[in-house]
Amino acid sequence: MIFRTATRQDLPAIIALLADDERAVDPATVTVDEAYARAFEAVDGDPRNEMRVLDDGEGAVLGYLQITYIPGLGRHGQERALIEGVRVHPEHRGAGLGRELLGHAVERARGRGCTLVQLTSNKRRTEAHRFYASLGFARSHDGFKLTL
Template sequence: MVEIRKAAHRDLGAIVAMLADDALGLSREVVSDPVDSRYEAAFAAIDADPNQLLAVVVRADGAVIGCLQVSFIPGLSRLGLWRGQIESVRIASGERGGGLGRLMIGWAIEECRKRGCGLVQLTSDKRREEALRFYESLGFEATHEGFKMNL
């Protein structure tokens, strides 16, 4: 039995640990106690923004075992269509493979519907081949090429 809920400040350390819980994440995240101040500032900004939803999955024993962020994005294209952007999807390594990812993404899609979004999109690093297959199995299509530039 799990609960999916809006993340609280007390969840921040567990979220950061999940973001770093693979080789790729470990190369770009900093796990520390106390939590790095940059994560503190980001959490405060996300928490204050009504178009951001940082969510966690919590087991009955209180352990945080999953997280994701949904950004609700207004746009002019497609007749003013709102989009839901799903990011930072992570499941604790000991909990993977049990259907939790499907539950989380289904929950996020429903949150997008509730907010009036007409499209849900996400990105995943090309090096995360299992994740790419997973998202395709859920019905997501790789319709666009994405580009990023570090600043």
């Protein structure tokens, strides 16, 4: 297993992971339209964002997440990291890959000098919440979203 930066060729596998939490979606059935391609290029070209994949060593994407580095005046001007889109392929869950993937992200944030790592998770993903708590993430805030 290796951690690496996502490439354009990984996009169908990433979209498949994000498509469904409960079942495996075949990347070959995913349509990478202009909106996905544009979004990938925007994230990939932004130095404050990283898309990281867990690769099985032969090019298959088993896990994915995005890290956004946020500057701010809070925490005495220290940068924080926001982790989003955390997914492990359903057929590989329970093998510790999610723990490795998030550990990798935390180490990247620490290496960049971040003093806080934060993430949000849909309220329906109760198993994910237990998982995040087992890694030391605390439910310290309530989040709010406004769909535009």
